[in-house]
Amino acid sequence: MIHVYSLLSTLQFLIVFAFQISTRLRPVHWQYDHALRLWPMPDMLVLADNTDQYSWRYEDCLVLNPGPFTADFSFVVYRPSSFETEFSRV
Numbered sequence: 001m002i003h004v005y006s007l008l009s010t011l012q013f014l015i016v017f018a019f020q021i022s023t024r025l026r027p028v029h030w031q032y033d034h035a036l037r038l039w040p041m042p043d044m045l046v047l048a049d050n051t052d053q054y055s056w057r058y059e060d061c062l063v064l065n066p067g068p069f070t071a072d073f074s075f076v077v078y079r080p081s082s083f084e085t086e087f088s089r090v
Helices: 004-025 030-036
Strands: 044-046 054-058 061-065 074-079 084-089
Touching: none
Parallel strands: 044 061
Antiparallel strands: 054 061, 074 084
């Protein structure tokens, strides 16, 4: 089980590191940066990529990754009435 604090600190490091690299490789158009902001905070944010399944809460937002469906047929069942997530595989 990955601790949320270590996961968030790793994520913050990667964002800062990627930002430092990306600003050198391509310019940032600050007049359009508002297009990438999430305000107001959504109830749920799905980050679908090829990493393992995970789920955590950030403030009042549920952040989850359903995992790589094409690799191991994994998916997530979300029940909005009870705010429950269930990780599943076929």
